[in-house]
Amino acid sequence: MNGRVTAASPAVGLGSLTVVGLGPGDPGLRLPAVSEALAAATDIIGYRTYIDLAGPFDARQRVHASDNRVELDRARQAFELATAGARVVVVSSGDPGVFAMATAVLEVLDHTEDPAWHRVQLSILPGVTAAQAAAAVAGAPLGHDFCALSLSDNLKPWAEIERRLALVCEADLVLALYNPRSKARPDQFGRAAALIRGLRPPETIVVLGRDMGRPGEQLTITTLADLDPEQVDMRTVVVVGSSRTRRIERPNGGCWVYTPRSY
């Protein structure tokens, strides 16, 4: 955040591009540095749902909301505005560095032929990801060795996803599964769950976090045996416990889930 170049800087003529993570949605779970960057922005770019979470904005701030699945277009627009002198903020949910917009911005920078894009003052600010938010409400399922995998095969062959799932199950890691299912990929989470069921015992604890930190937040604690893939959609993060992940019954019902440090 130091040495930020502003749109008014005559020596450079270039603006700035800050990629920020809103966290799960709750303002109490958004970093102050992110709120500051949003307040200082001349232009805010993002998927419409996240723009709505990030706002409201000042009348002088330009808001560029777009549909999902146009990450690279958003990243290019951000560099175009920044090279023209704007203070641009690209909003992501969660952490922009975890299955989100920071990667798209760097992909675009890596492939540009415009040297001005490389001179833009680029910063990335982290945030709390969906798995962390769900874990905190559930207890501490990510308290020991874990992995974070995307189940989307839009950009990765399904065979590779299955190969990775088998290896991390063998490694006995806790699994945090992102992008588990979508309308375009209705059957994949069921296939992944079937694969995991073949490799982990039926009593393995599973945590489903849907819309964590947003209105209607839903946390479900179940087991691999009882898991119904229909409970899972694109807004759900799935945490599958390791062989060590345990539950503690709570006196008023429900339970805490955690993964002990000792093995």
Added chain:
Amino acid sequence: MNGRVTAASPAVGLGSLTVVGLGPGDPGLRLPAVSEALAAATDIIGYRTYIDLAGPFDARQRVHASDNRVELDRARQAFELATAGARVVVVSSGDPGVFAMATAVLEVLDHTEDPAWHRVQLSILPGVTAAQAAAAVAGAPLGHDFCALSLSDNLKPWAEIERRLALVCEADLVLALYNPRSKARPDQFGRAAALIRGLRPPETIVVLGRDMGRPGEQLTITTLADLDPEQVDMRTVVVVGSSRTRRIERPNGGCWVYTPRSY
């Protein structure tokens, strides 16, 4: 955070216990919900270094600072104070749910014979972990499938650590390695690095983040071939790229590191 029971609540007589993550240290990277919990606490418990990062505190707040490696003692003290009516906050660096205090608190709760401990209003608030903070400064090395592993064998056999490292290397995940080395375990990171060198090409990108978000923050970008285990200590988080992790040279020197989404 809803329905928080205060020390003054006559109906219950029990206080509350909130486990919070300070993030890397920089106040801009600490969640507002965490700052609120700290301000409302009657008692703050933690490792001395993290207490110093969390303060200053009000003269009416009781601060219980302890040395490292007494996690379970701190957790028991927290339940004792909370059952006596205090509003206790246990501070962790990073995210308390990732190799930190939330697990110790739940381990203690799981094994207590005191039913009052189960009735304490317990909450866990997440935070930005060291690997996320280092990743944001480096670019987006955690932008695709990754794992987080602790290299400490205080509570896990070294053979199990090596087995996991081999499997996650085979899965081609990005590796975020916590607790890589300590005075008591000076040789383990070198052994882990040698194992990884046997499984990944020498040009694999490695990011070392030391004291991220604190005074003296140091980010080093190197390769597996050039990595010197002496560069790494207990305050370092190590991110080892996958076969896809790339670097983008920056016009003023240095580079961005990211892992593309497509495979």
